Amino acid sequence: EAQVTQNPRYLITVTGKKLTVTCSQNMNHEYMSWYRQDPGLGLRQIYYSMNVEVTDKGDVPEGYKVSRKEKRNFPLILESPSPNQTSLYFCASSLEASGVYNEQFFGPGTRLTVL
Amino acid sequence: SQKIEQNSEALNIQEGKTATLTCNYTNYSPAYLQWYRQDPGRGPVFLLLIRENEKEKRKERLKVTFDTTLKQSLFHITASQPADSATYLCALAGGFKTIFGAGTRLFVKA
Numbered sequence: 001e002a003q004v005t006q007n008p009r010y011l012i013t014v015t016g017k018k019l020t021v022t023c024s025q026n027m028n029h030e031y032m033s034w035y036r037q038d039p040g041l042g043l044r045q046i047y048y049s050m051n052v053e054v055t056d057k058g059d060v061p062e063g064y065k066v067s068r069k070e071k072r073n074f075p076l077i078l079e080s081p082s083p084n085q086t087s088l089y090f091c092a093s094s095l096e097a098s099g100v101y102n103e104q105f106f107g108p109g110t111r112l113t114v115l
Numbered sequence: 116s117q118k119i120e121q122n123s124e125a126l127n128i129q130e131g132k133t134a135t136l137t138c139n140y141t142n143y144s145p146a147y148l149q150w151y152r153q154d155p156g157r158g159p160v161f162l163l164l165i166r167e168n169e170k171e172k173r174k175e176r177l178k179v180t181f182d183t184t185l186k187q188s189l190f191h192i193t194a195s196q197p198a199d200s201a202t203y204l205c206a207l208a209g210g211f212k213t214i215f216g217a218g219t220r221l222f223v224k225a
Contacts, residue, residue, distance in 0.1 A: 004158075033213070040123070042204065042217035043159070050211055058212060090158050097211045103149060104213065106158030 002027045004107035006091050012113045013081055021076045021110050023091030031097040032074040033058070033104065034066065036087040043090065049074055050097045081114040088112075117143040121205060121216035128195055129224055136190040136219045138205035143214070145207035148181050148188050153202045153218065162203075163190075195223045 004025045013019055025032065033048040035058075045058030049068040063085055065077040074093075078085060088111050092104040120139045128134050138148070146167055151159035165172045165181045165188070172179045178191040192199050202218040 031211075035215070040217060042119075043206075043215035045212060045214070048211060056211065059214075092158075098146065098208070102147065102208055102213075103161040103164055104159075105161070109156070109158050 002105070004091055004093055004105050006089075006107040006110050008110060009108060010111050012115065014115050015082055016080050019078050019081060019112075021078075021089060021091075021112070023074045023076065023107060024072050025074075025091075025093040025105070026072065027093060027095070027105065028071065029093035029095050029105070030071070031094045031102070031104075032068065033092045034064070034074070034076045035090045035092065036060065036085075037090060037109075038087050046076070046089075048097075081112075083114050086112060086114050117141070117207075117214055119143075119205060119207060119214055119216035121203075121219045123217060123219070125220040125222060127222045127224065130196060132195055134192040134195045134199065134221055134223070136203050136205075136221065138188040138190065138216055140186050140207055143186075143207055144183075144209065146209040147207070148179075149206040149208060149213075150177075150179055150188075150190050151204045151206060151215075153204055155202075159204055192221075195221075197223050197225050199223050 034046040035043040047066040049055040091107040094104045118141045150162045153159040180189045204218040206215045
C-alpha cells in the first residue's frame with residue numbers, strides 16, 4: 001500500500017531532551033516536507049527536501065533540523081525541544097516538487113507535547 | 116508577506132444543498148492552487164488541483180474555480196452529504212514551497 005508513515009504517533013517529552021520523528025514514504029517520491037499544525041494557524045511548513053541531500057527552510061524552521069540521506073526517509077530532529085514546539089506534526093511527500101504531480105500525500109501525524 | 120484567508124467560521128448546511136467555501140490570498144502568484152480535506156486527528160487528503168491558467172476544474176460532486184485577478188478560489192460541493200463534514204484546506208503551490216490556509220470546517224446536517 002502506498003503510504004507515508006510517521007513514528008512515533010504520540011510523544012510526551014521534557015524541555016531540552018533531543019528527539020527525532022521519523023518519516024518514510026514508499027512511493028519513490030522526490031519531494032518531502034514537514035509541517036506543524038496549530039489551532040487557528042493551519043499547516044505551516046518547517047522544512048522541505050527536493051531530493052536526496054537537498055533540503056531548504058520553510059516558513060518556521062527555527063528549532064528544527066532535517067536530513068535526507070535516502071530518498072524514502074526524511075527525519076525531523078528537535079535538538080532541544082521547548083514548550084512552544086508542542087504541536088501536531090505532519091510529514092508529506094509528492095512525486096515532484098513542482099509540476100502537475102505536486103499533490104502531497106500526508107502521513108498520519110505525530111502529536112508532540114513538550115513539558 | 117504571503118497570506119491565505121479561509122473563512123474561519125464553520126459552515127453549516129442542509130444535506131442536498133451546495134456548499135461553497137472561499138479561499139483568498141494576497142502577495143502571491145501561485146502556479147497551482149490545491150484543495151485538501153482533513154478529518155479530525157488525520158492528515159489532509161488531496162482533492163483537487165487547479166493551475167493558474169485554468170478557470171474551473173471538476174471532479175464528481177466537486178468543483179473548483181480559480182480567479183487570479185481577484186486572487187480567489189471557490190470550492191463547491193454539490194448535493195452535499197453528512198459524510199462531507201470535515202475541514203477543507205486550500206493551499207498555494209509555486210516553486211518548492213506550499214502555503215496552507217487555516218481551513219474551513221463544514222458541517223452537513225441530515
